[in-house]
Amino acid sequence: MNKVLVLHGPNLNLLGTRQPEIYGHETLEDINNALYEQAALGGWEITCRQSNHEGELIDWIQAARLDGTAAIIINPAAYTHTSVAILDALNAFEGRVIEVHLSNVHKRESFRHRSYVSLRADGVIAGLGSQGYHAALDAVIEASGSS
Numbered sequence: 001m002n003k004v005l006v007l008h009g010p011n012l013n014l015l016g017t018r019q020p021e022i023y024g025h026e027t028l029e030d031i032n033n034a035l036y037e038q039a040a041l042g043g044w045e046i047t048c049r050q051s052n053h054e055g056e057l058i059d060w061i062q063a064a065r066l067d068g069t070a071a072i073i074i075n076p077a078a079y080t081h082t083s084v085a086i087l088d089a090l091n092a093f094e095g096r097v098i099e100v101h102l103s104n105v106h107k108r109e110s111f112r113h114r115s116y117v118s119l120r121a122d123g124v125i126a127g128l129g130s131q132g133y134h135a136a137l138d139a140v141i142e143a144s145g146s147s
Contacts, residue, residue, distance in 0.1 A: 002043070002044045002045065002070050002141075002144055003044070003045045003046075003047070003067070003068055003069045003070055004039065004044055004045070004046050004047075004069065004070060004071045004072070004073060004137065004140055005046075005047050005049070005060065005061075005064050005069050005071070005072045005073070006032070006035060006046060006047065006048040006049070006072075006073045006074075006133065006137075007049055007050075007051075007057055007060060007061070007072060007073070007074040007075070007076070008028060008048070008049065008050035008051075008075050008077070009050075009051070009052075009057060009074075009075055009076040009077030009078065009079050009080075010051070010052040010053075010077050010078055010079065011052065011077055011078070012028055012050055012075060012077055013028055013050050013052070015027050015028045015031070015102075016028075016030070022102075022103050023102050023103065023129075024102065024129050024130065026129075026130050028050060030130070031130045031133055032048040034130070034133075034134070035048060035133055035134070035137060036048070038134060038137055038138075039137060042137070042141040044137075044140075044141060046137075054079055054083055054085060054086065057074075057076070057079070057086060057089075058085055058086060058089045061086070061089040061090060061092075061093055062089055062092070064093060064095070065092060065093050065094070069093075069095060070095045070096065070140070070144060071095045071096040071097070071098065071140040071144075072090070072093060072095065072096070072097050072098070073097075073098045073100055073133060073136045073137060073140065074086075074090070074097065074098070074099055074100065074117065075099070075100045075101060075102070075133075076099070076117050079117075080099075080101070080105070080115045080116065080117055081114055081115065081116070082116070083116055083117075084116055086116065086117060087116040087117060087119055087120055090117065090120040090121075091120050096122045096140055096143060097117075097120055097121045097122055098121060098122060098123045098124075098125065098136040098139060098140060099115065099117045099118055099121040099123070099124045099125070100124075100125050100126075100132045100133055100136050101124075101125070101126040101127070101132065102127075102128075102129050102130065102132065103126070103127060104126050104127030105126050105127075106126070106127075123136070123139055
């Protein structure tokens, strides 16, 4: 079975209550549950994880190198703009990487316009809210030839 790992970075555990005018009203659980359903329909095994800790995200990326994971969908949140370490871990991963952002980072503060993760990502989706995760999963499934 094809495997995909969805990683959510810092503060995304607060979705639904944190700045809903930017991030919407859906909770992280809502997003993950919808992704589990979508993956199952496509015949994929999906794991969704969230951490506020950079090292934990890196550990999960490194583990994905060895467990048969075909793709990583990652919303690195604030680490997007700061983490060379996450970039390095993603560079060691041989599968597809799709970067997702709920908000359009290019309409926000200038420091959010720089993404280290984009240097590795095969695709970047920003500004579509939770639909961006679904588009990323569709892209992964379609690229694999299994739908």
